[in-house]
Amino acid sequence: MRIHETAVNTAVLLALLSVPAFAWWTDEPFTITLATRAAVLALAAVGLNILLGIGGLVSFGHAVFFGLGGYAMAILAFHAQNYTELNLGIGVIDGTNSMPVIWLVAIIVSAITACLIGLLSLRTSGVYFIMITLAFGQMFYYFAISWSTYGGEDGVSIYVRNQFPGLNTLDPIQFFLLCFGLLCFTLFVTARVQRSAFGVALNATRQSRARAEAVGLRPVRLQLVAFALSGAITGLAGALFADLNRFVSPSMFSWQLSGELIVLVIIGGVGRLIGPVIGACVFVALEHLLGGLTEYWHIALGAILLGIVLFGRGGVLGLLTGQDGARV
Amino acid sequence: MSEAVLTTHKLCKRFGALSATDDVSITLLPDEIHAVIGPNGAGKSTLIQQICGSLRPDSGRVELLGRDISIFDTAARARAGIARTFQVSQLAMEDTVLQNAVLGAIGSRGISWRMWRNAQQTPTLIARADTALERVGLIEHRDTVCANLSHGQRRQLEVAVALTLEPKAFIMDEPMAGLGAEGSKTLTAFLDGLRLEAPILLVEHDMDAVFALADRISVLVYGKVIATGSAAEIRNSAAVREAYLGDAT
Ligand SMILES: Nc1ncnc2c1ncn2[C@@H]1O[C@H](COP(=O)(O)OP(=O)(O)O)[C@@H](O)[C@H]1O
Ligand SMILES: [Mg+2]
Numbered sequence: 241m242r243i244h245e246t247a248v249n250t251a252v253l254l255a256l257l258s259v260p261a262f263a264w265w266t267d268e269p270f271t272i273t274l275a276t277r278a279a280v281l282a283l284a285a286v287g288l289n290i291l292l293g294i295g296g297l298v299s300f301g302h303a304v305f306f307g308l309g310g311y312a313m314a315i316l317a318f319h320a321q322n323y324t325e326l327n328l329g330i331g332v333i334d335g336t337n338s339m340p341v342i343w344l345v346a347i348i349v350s351a352i353t354a355c356l357i358g359l360l361s362l363r364t365s366g367v368y369f370i371m372i373t374l375a376f377g378q379m380f381y382y383f384a385i386s387w388s389t390y391g392g393e394d395g396v397s398i399y400v401r402n403q404f405p406g407l408n409t410l411d412p413i414q415f416f417l418l419c420f421g422l423l424c425f426t427l428f429v430t431a432r433v434q435r436s437a438f439g440v441a442l443n444a445t446r447q448s449r450a451r452a453e454a455v456g457l458r459p460v461r462l463q464l465v466a467f468a469l470s471g472a473i474t475g476l477a478g479a480l481f482a483d484l485n486r487f488v489s490p491s492m493f494s495w496q497l498s499g500e501l502i503v504l505v506i507i508g509g510v511g512r513l514i515g516p517v518i519g520a521c522v523f524v525a526l527e528h529l530l531g532g533l534t535e536y537w538h539i540a541l542g543a544i545l546l547g548i549v550l551f552g553r554g555g556v557l558g559l560l561t562g563q564d565g566a567r568v
Numbered sequence: 569m570s571e572a573v574l575t576t577h578k579l580c581k582r583f584g585a586l587s588a589t590d591d592v593s594i595t596l597l598p599d600e601i602h603a604v605i606g607p608n609g610a611g612k613s614t615l616i617q618q619i620c621g622s623l624r625p626d627s628g629r630v631e632l633l634g635r636d637i638s639i640f641d642t643a644a645r646a647r648a649g650i651a652r653t654f655q656v657s658q659l660a661m662e663d664t665v666l667q668n669a670v671l672g673a674i675g676s677r678g679i680s681w682r683m684w685r686n687a688q689q690t691p692t693l694i695a696r697a698d699t700a701l702e703r704v705g706l707i708e709h710r711d712t713v714c715a716n717l718s719h720g721q722r723r724q725l726e727v728a729v730a731l732t733l734e735p736k737a738f739i740m741d742e743p744m745a746g747l748g749a750e751g752s753k754t755l756t757a758f759l760d761g762l763r764l765e766a767p768i769l770l771v772e773h774d775m776d777a778v779f780a781l782a783d784r785i786s787v788l789v790y791g792k793v794i795a796t797g798s799a800a801e802i803r804n805s806a807a808v809r810e811a812y813l814g815d816a817t
């Protein structure tokens with residue numbers, strides 16, 4: 241059976257919207273929190289999908305950006321809640337609990353870091369690329385553990401969720417809608433980018449580097465931009481994730497998290513616009529439904545992953561739309 | 569005499585003990601098809617790679633319209649006006665025919681930084697892509713995914729992508745390979761007219777095509793140019809017969 245991809249995209253987003261809407265109706269805030277978790281993880285994976293799906297670069301260090309977003313939130317909010325100043329070396333600033341400001345900082349810091357990591361890692365390819373991105377992830381992880389100002393291994397708790405003009409962010413449904421809105425907006429931007437000249441060029445570079453160069457394109461430059469965009473989105477997700485939990489810890493930088501993001505993308509369908517959203521929903525549902533029964537729920541996740549890799553390269557979305565290629 | 573469009577000066581490239589190109593100096597003049605022939609392993613593809621920038625020569629230089637482009641990378645040479653077709657098709661296999669042609673337009677116009685506008689709905693890109701597809705006879709396949717094309721159609725698309733670059737010189741590595749008699753004839757007729765747009769450096773094994781098309785022929789053997797001349801001169805050269813044509817006839 242073939243279903244048009246746009247119809248699937250809409251259906252997936254409506255499904256993700258309807259679960260918390262129903263939970264709000266029946267007053268089950270925990271379910272809303274689960275849906276928010278799915279939306280935020282989906283956003284992080286949408287970021288990774290730009291690099292992995294369109295660019296064909298398997299980053300095993302995307303937790304770096306997730307963690308940077310998280311710590312950007314934690315550091316700014318930490319100083320705001322303690323009424324202390326934040327010394328940047330070049331000057332002193334106050335903390336803030338304004339979400340838009342925090343998001344902006346998370347996006348900028350992640351994008352710049354992504355450029356730097358990209359400059360070094362894009363000299364390599366294949367397994368070496370995977371290893372070097374993993375190494376960067378570990379570097380940030382151990383740095384966070386040893387950074388005692390912000391809790392070291394224990395992380396930082398932020399007692400009150402940060403603020404967004406006009407919303408009560410402590411109300412679960414309002415915070416969900418905020419995250420969901422950002423997810424939809426990012427999906428829209430990603431879809432545009434994917435179809436743009438840049439997207440066509442990046443997508444072709446993944447398929448044939450020689451072809452790209454022969455028409456006058458510079459693969460590394462394209463991949464670097466993809467890296468920055470990808471990191472920025474995952475960084476934004478990290479800031480939201482921190483606000484969802486009102487807590488950050490070095491585990492946001494862990495290689496397990498990098499791996500989970502890759503898993504989300506693969507489950508949903510590599511390079512497919514809505515793939516990461518499906519992946520995140522499946523992941524959070526499994527985690528919740530099976531996680532309550534056994535602590536070995538990852539085995540079930542592994543089995544699903546194995547099934548997809550062996551039998552359906554296009555992931556869940558590939559099964560639904562009957563094609564395993566991507567895109568554009 | 570008119571100035572050469574493309575010139576190589578004493579290009580040398582060694583792979584270990586093997587001299588893949590040995591002091592190769594050739595010119596590509598306006599409006600001409602200059603064929604490079606030679607047995608397998610003679611160094612034809614290696615020469616093309618050095619001209620296009622994907623392989624650095626050990627010594628020697630490459631000039632385009634009198635400008636030394638030796639330090640240019642592949643992308644810069646493409647933008648400067650060198651359009652290459654590959655011996656083994658290099659296409660975005662998951663993309664449609666149109667997307668591959670649009671890619672050429674994007675690359676040559678240097679607009680790969682545009683991240684918002686739909687490339688396949690941008691009239692200037694589409695016009696350029698469609699014109700190229702029309703000319704090679706692929707226009708009715710423009711929405712076919714490349715992986716579903718026949719071998720011959722892929723060869724045609726290689727040429728179409730080169731056309732979208734609107735280059736100063738074409739460098740073609742065995743464009744007829746695997747085309748069959750009918751396909752070779754069509755492509756031969758097409759290249760015959762194309763030389764007036766930009767000269768073609770043509771590496772080809774199909775001798776019928778070479779003798780039908782080439783204004784000049786250079787014979788490459790073990791990395792060395794052993795003769796350059798008109799089709800008639802090459803056909804009648806004793807040295808060439810011995811080294812190369814002899815075992816072909
Ligand atoms: N990257 C390489 N490393 C080592 N040897 C190579 C390389 N590329 C080509 N060669 C050798 O150089 C010679 C010329 O190859 P090539 O240019 O492909 O020949 P042609 O295109 O004329 O058939 C061959 O002997 C080939 O084996
Ligand atoms: Mg060859």
